[in-house]
Amino acid sequence: MPQSDDNNSAEVPKAREAEEQPLVRFENVVKRYGDNVVLDELDFNVLPGQRVTLIGPSGSGKTTILRLLMTLEQVDDGVIWVDGDPLSHMYRNGALVRASQKHQRGVRKKIGMVFQQLNLFPNMTVRRNITEAPVHTLGMSRDEADERAAELLEMVGLADRIDEHPTRLSGGQQQRVAIARALAMRPEILLLDEVTSALDPELVAGVLDVLREIARTTDITMLAVTHEMGFAKDVSHRVLMFDRGQIVEDGPPERIFSEPREERTKSFLHAVLEAG
């Protein structure tokens, strides 16, 4: 049995009703690649405004959770809910059936993602990278989108690079642009998939500072897969420890990091902190 603290504990910023609807809900989610079971009947909820860090050994299914939420992968079984609406499925004549592309497009607009591999569009300027989706997905006017791009770049400290191509920027700068690009869509949920793992060590701090700032100034819900335990401790309300597609331990970072209850959490943290 995974050990779990109360999700509605004092760490969540605003007072939450016990019956408050979770923003994200995984219900018996199964994901397999061939014979390899990556997620094994996974159940968990994330409340609005919660910042959750997913930790665990590689191959434990953390990134798969983010990819399922972004609809880059599809569940094999179970249902994912976002803000009360099914994401992996949709209602047809009162029954839940597999979601169509169109249904997923509608629901996933609430979600933004920043990738380990940056994935900026190299053929566009920084400005176009940020404004492309607001203009063409949300139908925002070009002027409004430009203004928003300028604000976001200001926030990530790259206001002067707006007309550059991403290839002219460092990895850390590119990742800050990617964060701005995701936020330009005003998502309710921000998914961060090992966003500093591909960066040179000296560039990591700048990116984490931007994320800390976002955590401090907004109430955006975050799901972050990371190996930066210091960042997890500072920013998250809740840490989920994964192993073999299951949640092994679930609780506030202060407790998980200082007195882990599960043997697997202890050995994982030991290995990570040793390496760090």
Place this chain on the structure above:
Amino acid sequence: MDWGFVGAAVPDLLSGLRYTLLATALGYVLALVLGLAVVIVRRGAPRVVATPVFWVMEFIRSTPLLVQLFFVFYVLPSAGVSLSPLTAGIIALGVHYAAYTAEVYRSGLDGVPTGQWEAARALSLPGGRTWGAVVLPQAVRRVIPALGNYLIAMFKDTPLLFAITVPELLFEANRLGGENFKYLETISAVGVLFIAVSVLSAAGIRLLERRYAAV
């Protein structure tokens, strides 16, 4: 070598060259557009459509262009489709080379990292924008050299249109040569004109490559 005869033959040879260039240009545009359509169908369409398209393209690449020219010009009329020699030639060239440009596009698209598609999906970009603003601009840069080679290859294949009576360069040269028993002059002139156009085209393609590589 009768230089006087070469000079007198120039107007007729240039008229032939005009047909050659016209067939190349229109055939190439057809190949570019049709090849793109093929690769989009093969990627996006349901399997019942995509699989037959794949086999048709395999078939076209595995049969000689000359046979295809004869088919379009001499066989299609029996099915009620009569085309002028030039139109038949352009269609056969375009369809034949579409089978090759489709492969070039495919490799160009495969070269666009999966992360680009995923980023477009994460931003819920409409399909048209994903293709038009993200994927194709990145793929185009990779495919220019290969597409350029096929342009020159197609240009060098246009003498085959001779076989379906298109009055292109070789057709004119052969006619002039036959009428005057001066094949050395006329056929050499064909060679020179082909070299001139090929070299110019290759230079143009290199210019394009350099422009797009700079992005």
